[in-house]
Amino acid sequence: MRINNRFGSYFLAMEVTAAVGLLGCGSPDADTSGKPGAQPNVLLIVSDDQGYADFGAFGGRSDVKTPNLDNLANSGVRFSNAYVTMSICSPSRMSILTGRQQQRWGVYNYGASLPDSEITLAEQLKEQGYSTGMVGKSHYGSYAGPEAPEFPTNHGFDYFYGKEGGTMDYLRHKAADREDFTTKMANHLGIGPFWENEQLKDTTGYSTDIILDKSLEFINRHQRDPFFLMVSFNAVHLFTHQIPEEDLKKMGVEKVPDWDPETGTWAEYLEWYVNTVKPNTPEGRKRYLYHLHRMDDAIGALLGNLEEKGLRENTIVVFISDNGGSPRTYAINDPLRGNKYILDEGGIRVPMVVSWPEKIKGGRVFDKMVSGMDIFPTLHDALGMEMPRDREIDGVSLLPAIQGEVAEAPHEWLFWTGFHPTGEPKTYDDPDGALARHDRTYNGDLNGWAVRYGNWKLRFYGTSGTYGLYDLSADIGESNNLAKRHPELVERMMSRYYQWHENIKKNHEKYKVPASSEF
Numbered sequence: 001m002r003i004n005n006r007f008g009s010y011f012l013a014m015e016v017t018a019a020v021g022l023l024g025c026g027s028p029d030a031d032t033s034g035k036p037g038a039q040p041n042v043l044l045i046v047s048d049d050q051g052y053a054d055f056g057a058f059g060g061r062s063d064v065k066t067p068n069l070d071n072l073a074n075s076g077v078r079f080s081n082a083y084v085t086m087s088i089c090s091p092s093r094m095s096i097l098t099g100r101q102q103q104r105w106g107v108y109n110y111g112a113s114l115p116d117s118e119i120t121l122a123e124q125l126k127e128q129g130y131s132t133g134m135v136g137k138s139h140y141g142s143y144a145g146p147e148a149p150e151f152p153t154n155h156g157f158d159y160f161y162g163k164e165g166g167t168m169d170y171l172r173h174k175a176a177d178r179e180d181f182t183t184k185m186a187n188h189l190g191i192g193p194f195w196e197n198e199q200l201k202d203t204t205g206y207s208t209d210i211i212l213d214k215s216l217e218f219i220n221r222h223q224r225d226p227f228f229l230m231v232s233f234n235a236v237h238l239f240t241h242q243i244p245e246e247d248l249k250k251m252g253v254e255k256v257p258d259w260d261p262e263t264g265t266w267a268e269y270l271e272w273y274v275n276t277v278k279p280n281t282p283e284g285r286k287r288y289l290y291h292l293h294r295m296d297d298a299i300g301a302l303l304g305n306l307e308e309k310g311l312r313e314n315t316i317v318v319f320i321s322d323n324g325g326s327p328r329t330y331a332i333n334d335p336l337r338g339n340k341y342i343l344d345e346g347g348i349r350v351p352m353v354v355s356w357p358e359k360i361k362g363g364r365v366f367d368k369m370v371s372g373m374d375i376f377p378t379l380h381d382a383l384g385m386e387m388p389r390d391r392e393i394d395g396v397s398l399l400p401a402i403q404g405e406v407a408e409a410p411h412e413w414l415f416w417t418g419f420h421p422t423g424e425p426k427t428y429d430d431p432d433g434a435l436a437r438h439d440r441t442y443n444g445d446l447n448g449w450a451v452r453y454g455n456w457k458l459r460f461y462g463t464s465g466t467y468g469l470y471d472l473s474a475d476i477g478e479s480n481n482l483a484k485r486h487p488e489l490v491e492r493m494m495s496r497y498y499q500w501h502e503n504i505k506k507n508h509e510k511y512k513v514p515a516s517s518e519f
Contacts, residue, residue, distance in 0.1 A: 051325025076355025099376025
């Protein structure tokens, strides 16, 4: 049985949830790869710009319905104090795949790449005989195709079906859709065909459905092998106004026009880009939730398919958002302050779940500080794989904590940089132009930084040159600045940050990978 999410499952949440619950009976072609003692499968699910409050099990808002994510959280361990290594997509995704701080090879912003010399989870698992696949958004460098070192099939993935770049259009997936655009505009909007390994393939449909279908195909094709599948949704990244027309009609909301390439230049496109998102999208929160709920349906179908094939018990499922919810899509990060692009909690603390029914007791919450870069060593530990010995791995295995063997915090310290931590403040030819207004919209951290030490967090606000010290055990919303009350702690944490960053920068000569702006 397969749940059909294609049209209107958002409007049938109760029926979908009930259908998922019926998928535990197995199927005639179930294989021993999912049975006790077999090598576990690994399913890594990454959402895009998901708000911290936009997940029911994490204390979601009343308008949020994520029954399948909630079931996943209840089946495993929910990490309430989980972070990613950067407040934007590309750098944090690199860290998840490698277990290392991406600053080690010079990545502080969009536009940099994942060098040949870095080792990914896919490469490690492939060496262990796993079939490896990535479906969805690949955002590890430029739009350079299969020749680029960061292209998924060059970093251990046997199979890739997806698109490069930070934004993926939800609906336009043909080469012909790009014809009236400049290459720069089409790439920036994520318009055009999907890569299937080294071939571009035209397709039609809604991106979440396409990602689901190709993921199911991969699982079905490799159900008799141990497999590693990374499902990388573009939901709930902008542009969330893009919804199939029949669903817009069911929702009773008007269609928001996309950018018309005949209307002007790159500068004029940026004006549209800045003006089309929050607060100028009618019923924007409703549109955002459409994509969130459709992604939840797709996750339910993936988990249901594993149940049907007898694979769920011995599949390690990891879910994480790549960074905090965006201020431009109507995401909500309550009770955290801030959002994607900045180093407040709302930019870097994310929902994270690990579920492995055969080995991990479900229904638990782990409230100590962890990081997305811990996924790499945790999976090595769980699968009995040897870690790379020729490099420093910044993540640590969470398996002892997940299995309830230890209660100590896996990390005492965590560190974050801004986009240009040693650079000059950004200047603009036109202080009121689209690019300047874009940057003010998200108030990005350029030369700021942050440190976690136990329950304490120190923020350096680069633009103002001021510091904020917060006790997150009592003040998760970072509202009570204690820096003046604890100057010695500020000094210690500041000193430790600079010591850490100097150590990180020792790698830069080796890699020579410049950071650059998305724009």
